[in-house]
Amino acid sequence: MSSSPHALVFPYPAQGHVIPLMELSFRLLDRGFKVTFLNTDYNHERVVSAMKGKGSNQIRMASIPDGLGPEETRSDLGRLTESIAAVMPKPLENLIMEEKNKFTRFIADTNMPWAFAIAKKMAIRTVAFFPSAAGLLALFFNITKLIENGIIDENGLLKEETCQLSLGVNPVSSLHLPWNCFHDELARKAVFQTCFKTAEEFAEEIVICNSFEELEKPIFELYSPRIKPIGPLLATLRSDAASIGSFWSQERACITWLDNQLPKSVIYVAFGSFTVINHKQFHELALGLELTGRPFLWVVRPGFTEGTVDEDAYPLNFKERVLGRGHMVSWAPQQHVLQHPSIACFISHCGWNSTIEGVTNGVPFLSWPYFGDQFFDQDYICDVWKIGLGLVPDENGVIRREQIIAKVEELLGDEDIKSRSLALKGMAHKSVKEGGSSFENLNSFVDAMRGD
Template identity: 55%
Template structure:
């Protein structure tokens, strides 16, 4: 085997937990094929990841973690996506260009390719300016990317105006076999603030243009679950599902410390009995809804594992109903963050009460776990439509007149889901379908291998 200089990929995710994890998993896949990896977080998220590593002892020796500033002040809220998107476009490109320049002058080996989260497609433009080819990974559903790519047609058809606002409230389909979408749930309208909506719409349009700089466009999905969406984005290469957490001792990119004690607790529970409740890294509940959720879990009578981030509740450090923890102590475990992939693979899990983020959707799907869908914003409403209406592996909730999902609704849907053998059978079928894609001879694995070979041949690397 003759080998020249190792390919050196600079990998940059959008600065949010749900984007860092699939980009980190892709980085490990590249490592397995002989790449050097420099992984770029914002300074804020870099410090969080390093702190988490120090507590959990993750192995990051093979991935060089570096940081660039995000342009926001130290005290600003990084969950304010409008500000973060504006800063990403105005400040971060020059910071990334400086970083690449420093790396190329160091002894770490020149950057030979940029692999960017598609939501950070401006990084591909930076790379092209510096003579570096690039690939983009779209970490969400292809259906969402189809929505963004179809912005010009949505304007042409008067479904939205030039600023991205719907002409009227309606349900639409991008193609006859795509899920129905509510125009009020278009991804840039996910937060009820006009300034934020305009920032996100500008950012979506930028993604449209900047992805033209991508030499390869990859996605964390596979054809069988989104066939009609792939027809709308024909140049995208599915390599999913990318599943973190299956690589023992390897860095997964978590911002919070995982509480692995939940796995030994799960070992003591009956098969298919536990409700796993987790809402990702952004969802926030007010006290009323949080308490209804708690009381619904109590009312169900089932054992449950509940992930409650420190910032899950809006403005309250102790929003649990009086006496709740004492009443459910014998059949519950509440943790701050979990090793989710390992949890969903555990035989005691009966269902997943989820916000329907795409990572969670892929993880639940790949483990054959039925869903109870509680979407919060952006693509989660589309993912919920896939889960409940297209794949039919889960159910949704019906809020009351005040927009609250009451405890009785939560209990009722839990009983219905856990007693539905049809949903469980379809979940098992999709599990096998997902695993075939990344196994020997699977289409996603073939696509990934073709991508790797193309990258190596592009620069003349011979293996």
Template identity: 50%
Template sequence: MVNPHVLILPYPVQGHVIPMMELAQSLAEHGFKITFVNTDASHERIVNALAERDALGEYIHMVSISDGMETWEDRNAPGKLSKAMASVMPGKVEELIQEINKSESDKITCMIADQSLSWAMEFGKKVGIKRAAFLPAAATLRILGFRIQQLIDDGIIDKDGNLLKKQMIQLSPSIPAMKTTDFVWLRTGSSTMQKIIFESMVRSNDGVKLADWLICNSTYNLEPDAFTSSPEIIPIGPLLASHRLGYQAGHFWPEDSTCLKWLDQQPPNSVIYIAFGSLTIFNRTQFQELALGLELTNRPFLWVVRADFIDAIEDAYPDGFIDRVGTRGQMVGWAPQQKVLSHPSVACFLSHCGWNSTMEGLSNGIPFLCWPYFADQFFNQSYICDVWKVGLGFQKDERGIITRGEIQNKVQQLLGHDMYRARALELKEVTLRSVSEGGTSYKNFNNFITWLKA
């Protein structure tokens, strides 16, 4: 029997690409042939960032298609990329599948697409191939999407997603309460982005109904009430390269592995690791307060400072900061995060609370300092601090700034109480059991494989 050929289609931002690349590598280990479809713009960055060119092996073939935008256009401009993708990519994917299917022995048998790409499920149904939607976020966020009409009927939001009532709500009786101000589309920074994400979530409600499977990069033990409430969402995570003992791919920036040697020289459980993902941007004032706060802790720290993290990065650090912290502080453009978080010298993770970072921190037993920036990250913070109780958040001052003193105090508070580390280590065992033989995610993933091969 010929091994199934699966086409995988992520949304073209790093936080969505990485878990789907991990899914691809997990499927490849079971003999599946994978065609992994990136946009031209993201494909170039991913290939350039791959430290090991043959890391993906013989079963994963990376291809790229146009996202509908010119190379010089700004893909960060609100709405432009989503609009261009929706108009151009369905036709490009159809052309790609038609080309691949000219081979009688190598036809695409299944499409796995990011759940936000509702048009992909529509197209998959049209051409008659198996379809799976992939959720790279918390299951509760998909349930929020399912409940949008109910929220409108209850007068909590209007038909455009605008908030009418500030309150705590429960999406179902068993799901922990959430703030209405933390609805994903309301935490996007602009009315344009709010409209785009709200409309995308509404469309996704229809798209996922066309999927044969709705799989999620989470685990039952972390969100039991969500998965009980919506059993159609199937947890198969956390999808991490460390669980496969394999190589992580999908980064948009080359990793600086020299920081691992620096970590080797630090005492156990001493280092603050700071990373804000691929999208967070700081103004100069906040950047300097963070730097000075790290300095005040008197602890070693590893800080990921992307080239686009702040304008004019070369002179953004406070005067004398680099000299004063000396070898106690290590700044890198991008880090091999899973390897960093598994290092025994790391004491805590100061994070933007993206879902991938959340899963990586939990899977390594690391407590969090939460600094959310965008969309679902605010809800993820509530999971970390209020439900799982493995972290602390920061309070902003009257200017909206998290001050150096607040940073120093929260570091002391988190690392001065063993309960956060102890609880984090408990959840590490929980997540490890879920992906180990006999665990819920392990069983679900194997059932998924059986369905793909049927």
């Protein structure tokens, strides 16, 4: 075997999956690996464009088609999941065959169990990476038990209100099982089937994940060594701190704006790469931020508002009224934003990457989940770690400006939440330093990958 092992790294084609596996790739480079990072053709173009020539020349970027046309949306997860499972296996096999003397390891997202079958068929050792909370993977491993116990039926539909894996593990609302938190039936079915296949494919294997032992201790005690945390996987925890893998160009001028704000004064608002809200909700959020009287940095991603052009979605004269106090950007260097001393709190959709980034920087949350595992993550934030408060829609499904104002004030006045947030920050940083749990797990994982 080559003295420099070569890993082919393959994420599920979504922003929250690409970022942590790109970070893992940098950790592998630091430990003597060669890395080829495989995106879909569509996402490859977005990542390369967003890097603007500032990427790493150490990681080789490659791509294969996802089966969707250039004008088709990648936000329909049901359609995307079906397409990649049907179309990508053959191009992946061809890529491995063409370069079979180069790849010695295959590291891929558990959301694509079909990819592992291809690598194994071609005699490449595989490593499974789970991009969400370890507690969620534990739930997947127990889907059969949930069906047998009458919590869900064989299609994943609800039959009971809550489930609990074990004493000491926080009960989970059946409404918050990730496959039940989607807005269309195709996506719900596709996600449930993926979760079920993930459980089957990796039931007897070690799965690495972007978490750390102290964050989900009951889960790791139950599932050690099957689930092994190696996080937080953040660019800001590397020496060069260069973040690569974004689908949009990051507006770094917002960091200069933050430099001019008082410490612990700014509300940071960001909803990830999939969230879409309607015009009414957008107005309530905008007016809620304005009426807090506090400075805010708000990420308004292209396509964030439903049925309107984002520039036309703001309330009349809103931008003029908040000029200087409110700063809106289309995409932000989020890890660097959350690290900034001016940030007071994070209004978040609770995607796992955002959750880990907020935790690692000791930032309290106002949670506003949209779909999928985000409701599970909200339970962690509000009920288990107790480092945030939840925003609750009214009977019309709208989170009103009055609640936003009140919850911001309640959160920023809660010294216990701030203290718990800082304690988790300390644990996160300790875990990735030499001698820390994630540092040691990563080294043992890399040593195993170097073996025959």
